[in-house]
Amino acid sequence: MLQAKCRVVAHHLLCSNYYKLVLQNRSMASKAKPGQFLNIKVEKGFDLLLRRPLSIHQIKDSHLEIIYKVVGRGTEKLAQVKAQEKIDVIGPLGHGYALTEGKAILVGGGTGIASLAFLAATLKNKYNQAPIVLIGARNKEDLLCSEALEKIGCTVKVATDDGSQGFHGLVTELFREMVAIFSTHPNMVYACGPLPMLRELVKLCRHFRIPCEVSLEEHMGCGIGACMGCVVKGTKGEYLRVCKDGPVFNANEVVL
Amino acid sequence: MDGLSVKISSLKLKNPVMVASGTFGYGEEYAQLIDLNELGAIVTKSITLKPRLGNPQPRLWETQGGLLNSIGLQNVGLATFVDEKLPYLQKYDTRVIVSIAGESVSEYCQLAQALKKETFDALEVNISCPNVQHTKKGLFAQDKDLSYEIIRKAVRLSHKPVIAKLTPNITDIGIIAKACEKAGAEAIAVVNTFNAMAIDLKTKKPVFKNIVAGLCGPAIKPQALYKVYEVKKAVKIPVIGMGGIMNLNDALEFIITGASAIAVGVGNFVDPKIPINIIKGLQHYIKDNKIGQLKQLVGSLDAK
Numbered sequence: 001m002l003q004a005k006c007r008v009v010a011h012h013l014l015c016s017n018y019y020k021l022v023l024q025n026r027s028m029a030s031k032a033k034p035g036q037f038l039n040i041k042v043e044k045g046f047d048l049l050l051r052r053p054l055s056i057h058q059i060k061d062s063h064l065e066i067i068y069k070v071v072g073r074g075t076e077k078l079a080q081v082k083a084q085e086k087i088d089v090i091g092p093l094g095h096g097y098a099l100t101e102g103k104a105i106l107v108g109g110g111t112g113i114a115s116l117a118f119l120a121a122t123l124k125n126k127y128n129q130a131p132i133v134l135i136g137a138r139n140k141e142d143l144l145c146s147e148a149l150e151k152i153g154c155t156v157k158v159a160t161d162d163g164s165q166g167f168h169g170l171v172t173e174l175f176r177e178m179v180a181i182f183s184t185h186p187n188m189v190y191a192c193g194p195l196p197m198l199r200e201l202v203k204l205c206r207h208f209r210i211p212c213e214v215s216l217e218e219h220m221g222c223g224i225g226a227c228m229g230c231v232v233k234g235t236k237g238e239y240l241r242v243c244k245d246g247p248v249f250n251a252n253e254v255v256l
Numbered sequence: 257m258d259g260l261s262v263k264i265s266s267l268k269l270k271n272p273v274m275v276a277s278g279t280f281g282y283g284e285e286y287a288q289l290i291d292l293n294e295l296g297a298i299v300t301k302s303i304t305l306k307p308r309l310g311n312p313q314p315r316l317w318e319t320q321g322g323l324l325n326s327i328g329l330q331n332v333g334l335a336t337f338v339d340e341k342l343p344y345l346q347k348y349d350t351r352v353i354v355s356i357a358g359e360s361v362s363e364y365c366q367l368a369q370a371l372k373k374e375t376f377d378a379l380e381v382n383i384s385c386p387n388v389q390h391t392k393k394g395l396f397a398q399d400k401d402l403s404y405e406i407i408r409k410a411v412r413l414s415h416k417p418v419i420a421k422l423t424p425n426i427t428d429i430g431i432i433a434k435a436c437e438k439a440g441a442e443a444i445a446v447v448n449t450f451n452a453m454a455i456d457l458k459t460k461k462p463v464f465k466n467i468v469a470g471l472c473g474p475a476i477k478p479q480a481l482y483k484v485y486e487v488k489k490a491v492k493i494p495v496i497g498m499g500g501i502m503n504l505n506d507a508l509e510f511i512i513t514g515a516s517a518i519a520v521g522v523g524n525f526v527d528p529k530i531p532i533n534i535i536k537g538l539q540h541y542i543k544d545n546k547i548g549q550l551k552q553l554v555g556s557l558d559a560k
């Protein structure tokens with residue numbers, strides 16, 4: 001974990017209201033692991049007090065890339081930051097995905113696919129086996145990362161809510177069909193996305209007896225494990241910190 | 257460096273900048289980002305006799321220039337604190353102030369008694385957490401007799417300098433401060449969070465399950481400053497000021513109003529370097545203004 005003023009190398013609109021932000025910091029980049037996040041101060045003053053947590057999407061040498069969606073005041077502010085400006089970043093933070101060898105299926109919904117793309121690239125490099133990636137999006141305009149994932153050799157399947165591309169329906173239904181009908185039985189499932197998606201997916205993984213890791217989100221105070229603001233309920237009844245014990249948890253550890 | 261040293265009654269600090277309870281955990285995480293040896297003191301997260309689970313989500317809600325929290329005192333409890341957390345902090349060259357919180361007078365007594373043999377520098381008695389049940393009528397620090405009783409017993413049992421941490425949610429904070437002074441407190445910490453709430457417009461429900469939560473941050477600074485002013489007028493013992501301190505100027509305002517030391521709370525979340533920046537700023541300030549000792553500035557408010 002480091003704190004640094006990072007130079008913005010590039011910052012641009014990807015599609016609808018999704019942005020890609022590229023930051024420069026060699027030591028952060030060299031430490032980053034898939035599933036970890038950066039906690040970014042989006043404005044210099046104190047009107048908007050807290051930092052915003054955003055997952056690391058990709059590492060290229062000393063560059064850290066992020067993909068985010070504008071959803072409120074903080075991300076609106078962030079979208080105004082220009083290339084060459086410096087922003088205050090703490091990271092890399094949190095406990096990322098546990099890498100395991102074998103056939104993996106990655107399931108991403110919305111911006112959740114951002115951190116899974118980093119995982120896919122890491123799995124490919126480490127085990128020379130590109131995972132299957134299922135991406136859920138509202139429509140084809142909101143679809144992120146699919147080409148880049150195909151380029152590294154992943155089998156990419158898309159589900160859209162309106163059927164404008166790929167499977168018409170939820171990404172969890174696509175997952176169920178693949179495992180049940182096509183008997184694509186993976187050794188491991190990794191997921192990041194909205195809570196209803198994760199809940200359904202964890203249910204399916206239990207049913208099919210596939211181990212599963214999920215990346216969770218909560219509002220954060222300190223972002224480093226000191227304030228107990230970001231907790232989720234653990235299966236032993238205790239509260240776990242998304243920022244330090246997570247954001248990636250084994251599905252058996254947490255009550256969703 | 258010595259120009260910054262201050263005395264909180266019998267407790268000597270190398271500089272007046274502390275980090276506030278609940279915003280710094282037990283120091284381990286922040287040690288990766290700043291040098292804890294530079295701090296005047298660290299106040300640990302309030303501990304209770306037994307580990308506490310804390311409140312359900314939501315626990316945090318951001319407002320303009322402020323943060324509402326309803327953590328519900330989630331903490332590791334006395335035993336784990338003594339076995340695992342305190343030894344870690346003892347390695348650093350800074351003052352360690354242990355904050356305790358109880359649900360009854362007897363719990364405060366047991367905590368003070370149990371901590372008697374441990375090595376640390378002062379005991380902060382948190383009688384003002386808005387996120388847990390105190391008495392049927394309200395917080396301990398809203399009742400002068402209960403405040404007196406808890407502080408009196410803590411002073412007798414702990415053999416350490418006792419700091420009473422007060423709530424701002426009271427008409428006349430001076431009355432409580434006086435009761436704590438009479439009970440033997442060596443300092444008054446002002447303030448804990450302000451009672452506040454947030455509403456979810458979509459559901460027309462309060463955001464927090466307890467309805468009330470505690471507001472901190474720059475949004476409360478002018479109010480916190482006035483509480484420091486009131487307490488300073490009421491008592492002779494030193495005051496530790498906090499509430500929305502984010503930079504040198506904020507710290508100076510509290511010191512001039514009467515705070516012998518100040519604490520950074522939610523500022524640690526915003527930028528972990530804030531306490532260190534304030535210490536550096538104070539060094540420059542006394543040098544530039546030819547002030548030999550920072551303590552000369554304490555309470556120098558010209559309110560005539």
Ligand SMILES: Cc1cc2nc3c(=O)[nH]c(=O)nc-3n(C[C@H](O)[C@H](O)[C@H](O)COP(=O)(O)OP(=O)(O)OC[C@H]3O[C@@H](n4cnc5c(N)ncnc54)[C@H](O)[C@@H]3O)c2cc1C
Binds near residue numbers: 069075
């Ligand atoms: C570990 C982690 C990784 C994340 N990675 C990404 C990412 O890669 N890309 C991305 O676009 N977003 C990501 N998010 C979510 C992102 O942090 C929030 O969208 C952002 O903080 C919203 O800030 P805002 O001020 O724009 O919105 P606000 O005005 O604060 O809120 C807008 C809406 O978003 C919800 N919201 C705000 N903050 C959070 C949060 N921390 N968790 C859940 N809901 C929230 C609010 O309840 C509200 O409905 C991540 C969150 C976490 C915890």
Ligand SMILES: Cc1cc2nc3c(=O)[nH]c(=O)nc-3n(C[C@H](O)[C@H](O)[C@H](O)COP(=O)(O)O)c2cc1C
Binds near residue numbers: 277323476498519522
């Ligand atoms: C997340 C959070 C947890 C807190 N927990 C405690 C606590 O356990 N004990 C305590 O005495 N004060 C606690 N406080 C109050 C702070 O110590 C401080 O009094 C208050 O936040 C005002 O200072 P600030 O505006 O600089 O944050 C907490 C504050 C926050 C934001």
Ligand code: FES
Binds near residue numbers: 222225229
């Ligand atoms: S945000 Fe403070 S503990 Fe996670």
